[in-house]
Amino acid sequence: MITLLLLLIAYLLGSIPSGLWIGKLFFHKNLRDFGSGNTGTTNTFRILGKKAGSVVFAVDLLKGTLATLLPAMLGLHTFSPALFGLFAVLGHTFSIFDHFHGGKAVATTAGLILGYNPVFVLFLLVIFAITLYLFSMVSLSSVIAAIVAAISVLIMPAFHVIFGSYDWLFTIIILFLVGFIVIRHRENLARIHAKSENIVSFGRNLTHQKHNI
Incomplete structure (x- = not known):
């Protein structure tokens, strides 16, 4: 029962739509109506600015971290803590507070x-x-x-690099989330192929994209 309760808490924690709420409360803007329509870090930076984007990134990051640490904080060691982090990521991308919409899972992962x-x-x-x-x-x-990340979790534990041993539940979760992240970025990948993806204002832009953030 305690495990199910913590998984629910992790999901609700991840569901906090920080970009959406900050946009509405402090800027009177609904991020869904601007830019990519995404409520994650990148679109927040683009539409609301660096300060708001930084806050949203920090909140979305810490949602995943806190959820992952929840079982250890309560002395629960039944499952890999990554399972609780996964539920936070699912909450972030399918938020109950945002009609089951959300970000692209990068920051919370x-x-x-x-x-x-x-x-x-x-x-x-x-x-x-x-x-x-x-x-x-x-x-x-x-x-x-x-x-x-996907390649690393498959190879590094075998050589005791960064990881002391395999945690197969963590490995499976990371592989799942990597596939999920790639799928969530499919429109970006299509724009990259068309040389029309948004770019930041620094770096080499080796693929010669056309659009600046």
Whole structure:
């Protein structure tokens, strides 16, 4: 019963639509009506600015982290803590407070990984930053970091790099979330192919996309 209750709490925690609520409360804007229509970090940066985007990123990240840490905080060790982080990600992407809409799962998945293995999330952050510098696209950087995460959880534990051993439930969850993240970015990938994806104002833009954020 306690496990089911914590999973519900994790889902509700993840369901907090920080971008949507901040936009409505402080900017009188519904993010669904602007830009990509997404309520996640990138669209918040684009529509509401750096401060709001930073707050939304922090909240969405911490939702995944707190949910992942919930069982340890209560002394529950029945399942991998990643399971609780997964429910937060599902809440983030299918929010009960936003008609089961939400973000693209990147920030909250990063929060899950932060709660599970902080060193691993730092490694993925380096991958994200390098990709962002080379290609100037948050979307592509997110997808590349996700794919690297999938490969890493399959290989690294075998060599005791970052991970001491395999946690197969964590591995399965990460593989699922990586596939989910890629699918959620399919429109971005199509725009990248068409050379029309939004780019940030720094970096090399090696694929010569046309649109600036």
